[in-house]
Amino acid sequence: MPKAFSQPQTQSKLGIVFIFLGQSVKFVRIFGAAGIYFILKGFEAEARLVTIALSILFGVLLLLLGFSYVSFQRFRFHIDYVNREFILQKGVFNTEVISLPFSKIQQVYFKRSLLQRLIGVYSVILDTAGSSAQEINIKALSESEARDLQKILMEEVAAEKQEETTVLESTQEQNSREDAVAVHKLSVISLLKLGLTSNYFRGVWLILIFLGSIYQQAGDFQLIEESQYQEGIRGYLEAYSKPVELLVLTALVFVGVFLLGILISSIEIFIKYFDLTLRQTKDSLELEMGLKTNTKISLKPRRVQLMRIVTNPVQKRLNLNEAQIAIASSRDDLQKSQISIPGMQRMQLERVKKFLFTYRMRPGRVFKPAFILYIRLIITAGIPLLLTAIVGSIVVPNYMVEIGLVLVIIYGGLVLPYQFFWYRALSLEITPEFVIKRKGVWTQKTEILELYKLQSVTVSQPFWYKSRGLYNYTFHTAGGDVSFPVTTSKMQRYINYALYRVEIDKKAWM
Amino acid sequence: MNVTFTNAPVDLDSLPDYQEIAYTKVSVKRLYKVLCIQGFLLILALIGLFLLREVTDVPYLIPGLGAGILLLFLLLMAYQYKLQGTLGYALRERDIAYRRGFIFEKITIIPFNRIQHISTSASALDRIFKISNLNIFTAGGSGSDIDIPGLTPELAARLKDKVANHIIDENDA
Numbered sequence: 001m002p003k004a005f006s007q008p009q010t011q012s013k014l015g016i017v018f019i020f021l022g023q024s025v026k027f028v029r030i031f032g033a034a035g036i037y038f039i040l041k042g043f044e045a046e047a048r049l050v051t052i053a054l055s056i057l058f059g060v061l062l063l064l065l066g067f068s069y070v071s072f073q074r075f076r077f078h079i080d081y082v083n084r085e086f087i088l089q090k091g092v093f094n095t096e097v098i099s100l101p102f103s104k105i106q107q108v109y110f111k112r113s114l115l116q117r118l119i120g121v122y123s124v125i126l127d128t129a130g131s132s133a134q135e136i137n138i139k140a141l142s143e144s145e146a147r148d149l150q151k152i153l154m155e156e157v158a159a160e161k162q163e164e165t166t167v168l169e170s171t172q173e174q175n176s177r178e179d180a181v182a183v184h185k186l187s188v189i190s191l192l193k194l195g196l197t198s199n200y201f202r203g204v205w206l207i208l209i210f211l212g213s214i215y216q217q218a219g220d221f222q223l224i225e226e227s228q229y230q231e232g233i234r235g236y237l238e239a240y241s242k243p244v245e246l247l248v249l250t251a252l253v254f255v256g257v258f259l260l261g262i263l264i265s266s267i268e269i270f271i272k273y274f275d276l277t278l279r280q281t282k283d284s285l286e287l288e289m290g291l292k293t294n295t296k297i298s299l300k301p302r303r304v305q306l307m308r309i310v311t312n313p314v315q316k317r318l319n320l321n322e323a324q325i326a327i328a329s330s331r332d333d334l335q336k337s338q339i340s341i342p343g344m345q346r347m348q349l350e351r352v353k354k355f356l357f358t359y360r361m362r363p364g365r366v367f368k369p370a371f372i373l374y375i376r377l378i379i380t381a382g383i384p385l386l387l388t389a390i391v392g393s394i395v396v397p398n399y400m401v402e403i404g405l406v407l408v409i410i411y412g413g414l415v416l417p418y419q420f421f422w423y424r425a426l427s428l429e430i431t432p433e434f435v436i437k438r439k440g441v442w443t444q445k446t447e448i449l450e451l452y453k454l455q456s457v458t459v460s461q462p463f464w465y466k467s468r469g470l471y472n473y474t475f476h477t478a479g480g481d482v483s484f485p486v487t488t489s490k491m492q493r494y495i496n497y498a499l500y501r502v503e504i505d506k507k508a509w510m
Numbered sequence: 511m512n513v514t515f516t517n518a519p520v521d522l523d524s525l526p527d528y529q530e531i532a533y534t535k536v537s538v539k540r541l542y543k544v545l546c547i548q549g550f551l552l553i554l555a556l557i558g559l560f561l562l563r564e565v566t567d568v569p570y571l572i573p574g575l576g577a578g579i580l581l582l583f584l585l586l587m588a589y590q591y592k593l594q595g596t597l598g599y600a601l602r603e604r605d606i607a608y609r610r611g612f613i614f615e616k617i618t619i620i621p622f623n624r625i626q627h628i629s630t631s632a633s634a635l636d637r638i639f640k641i642s643n644l645n646i647f648t649a650g651g652s653g654s655d656i657d658i659p660g661l662t663p664e665l666a667a668r669l670k671d672k673v674a675n676h677i678i679d680e681n682d683a
Contacts, residue, residue: 455650476654
């Protein structure tokens with residue numbers, strides 16, 4: 001007797017109904033307005049028009065039915081027991097054949113929409129580690145078929161996983177010699193320190209958004225007073241038209257906003273990270289935090305794809321580092337699957353690193369971007385200033401010299417040095433087991449990924465870098481990309497090494 | 511599992527170099543398909559221009575727009591022509607590389623043991639031109655997936671089987 005699902009088969013016969021209704025709903029959504037218009041107007045129109053319209057509608061329905069039938073016939077799936085994969089063929093105009101190896105299936109589950117409930121069919125969804133768009137959805141199976149398919153697939157997947165677990169357990173054993181202990185606890189004082197030294201721009205930004213919305217609200221309510229208001233501003237500007245006063249006033253406003261920014265940042269941090277504790281158990285890190293909502297996260301070393309350590313000079317002094325950890329997710333939005341643990345001391349950080357990473361860190365080869373990157377940076381940073389100058393020369397041609405002077409000072413005193421330090425801070429280190437990227441002038445970020453967790457590598461080169469032999473490199477992981485711009489072709493040997501490192505590896509990357 | 515982890519230094523020069531891969535070009539039918547679409551769009555644009563001529567009488571508008579549209583399409587076609595030459599893929603023992611781009615040359619290399627799943631797809635137009643695409647998905651987001659266009663359906667299916675078998679081999683080993 002042939003094994004179940006080994007021959008390409010269609011969905012449950014009810015699938016035709018499901019596809020047809022689904023398509024009809026779509027059709028109504030698009031042309032519904034026109035239909036309603038016709039129904040309202042139609043009674044006044046001639047009988048001949050009504051019959052034409054009705055026959056068109058009938059024709060469309062027939063076409064939809066035909067489409068649904070072909071779509072149903074073309075949608076065929078089966079299990080290839082020899083190659084150990086699930087195969088799906090589908091599409092009427094655009095055809096697609098998908099094969100999904102058992103070993104890559106993460107989950108098999110059911111789902112039912114309202115329409116599916118009405119018709120009495122089930123969706124069986126095969127979830128992989130890729131983004132949500134990549135999962136396979138078989139939308140119309142009868143209950144018994146759905147259960148059979150799920151059972152068989154789960155058994156096959158489990159058999160596949162069994163082979164891997166032996167490898168996995170040994171990794172975990174190696175990592176968990178230490179027993180469950182609290183690694184890190186954030187006291188109220190550290191929270192305060194954190195708040196005072198964190199990035200205020202976020203706070204300032206929140207204020208600006210807040211003010212913006214208030215201004216908009218006020219504008220909505222007081223349309224009549226607007227002219228008066230503008231009058232007020234003009235008067236205000238005239239009253240403070242002396243440059244010194246204006247400068248002092250602006251400075252005061254800036255300082256005020258800045259202080260408020262600090263306050264808001266502190267409060268936000270306090271609420272978010274209140275009573276943060278990090279405990280290490282045998283095979284995971286348990287994180288708990290939050291004043292309003294208590295968040296609990298369990299971090300398994302295997303799931304960790306990318307780690308980022310964020311600090312700034314002041315926090316460095318106080319020995320505060322934030323660890324951001326990206327785990328493998330089935331979402332495209334990688335930002336959301338990121339976990340932040342702020343206020344860690346270097347020692348604790350080392351401990352967490354030691355726990356989360358399979359390998360020890362050893363020194364490697366450090367790469368710097370080519371100098372041309374600095375040139376590119378200062379040119380792009382100069383463009384807004386240049387635009388300001390152009391706008392200024394049109395709006396207030398009389399003050400051209402002053403404006404030009406201010407812009408030159410900004411450019412020479414701020415932009416050039418900042419971009420230079422930014423350029424100098426940027427580096428990429430490739431060690432035997434890791435890729436480490438460092439960047440940032442004030443907020444210093446270190447991104448660490450284990451080579452064997454790489455998914456793929458992209459090397460790109462615009463044609464104007466060809467003669468210089470420069471390339472941009474991107475390392476893709478399941479927790480986000482790490483890219484490094486304009487580097488010499490010498491890195492290529494290390495790309496070869498990275499690929500080699502991934503390809504010889506037998507360990508599960510998640 | 512410690513077998514794979516040894517501290518013996520790896521001689522970087524002895525590793526296979528991805529820069530030395532010979533790429534197989536994709537079928538020129540892909541270019542024909544794209545040119546066909548562009549030709550169709552050009553005809554549409556010209557019809558639009560013809561209709562516009564009936565309703566406006568701004569001097570030089572029609573010749574100017576016409577020349578602009580023609581130039582734009584010529585550039586687009588030239589770009590596609592140049593692009594065609596750069597599209598290529600290469601299968602190695604343990605990974606697959608895909609090269610594309612003429613202004614920005616981009617090479618993505620996916621090790622077989624990181625492939626999540628593979629599919630072949632063909633749009634209605636693809637089927638008229640008898641070509642299809644090979645899509646390879648990883649867990650690394652859209653940036654690390656590759657879509658190789660312009661393969662004959664047989665070749666796409668064969669490549670798919672070959673890569674799929676590699677995935678299986680990796681897991682059995």
